[in-house]
Amino acid sequence: MIRRIVKYGEPVLETPAQPVKEFGPELETLVADMFESMYANKGVGLAAPQVGVSRRVAIVDVSAGEDPEKPFVLVNPEIVHKSGSQRGEEGCLSIPGFREEVTRAAHVRIKAQNVKGEWFEMEGTELVARAILHERDHLDGILFLQHLSPLKRELIKRKIKKLIKAGEWE
């Protein structure tokens, strides 16, 4: 089922999400719905708070559904190590219409649980590293706006406030 994507301004996006403790059908449904919702919006990553669920679950598919090898699920993910630096354009399904250059680590190693609760480790570089770090931030209530200069951030917030007032931010 496609769920509504929560937009910037709704508190759940800026609230640290709760750890997942129960692994079962409810989590499987959430993850399946998240994939459906992400693909429907042509995203490359999605975190549970973006569908209004304050749980530490994120999904990534840098192929946006083109390559069945690419999708992965991260439950309760933690960063083990990160290194290097990359700069590139980033967007967020919860902040549609705004894309900005963001500096992130170039390489990341994480540990996480899968939908069954089994722990695994994985590494990512380039776009995968960027997506993992962006989604991991969401679970702490952090949006990519927080990686921008205060000036740029305020400018975007002001534009969004105008869109909200005009009823164009749903």
Ligand code: NI
């Ligand atoms: Ni995002």
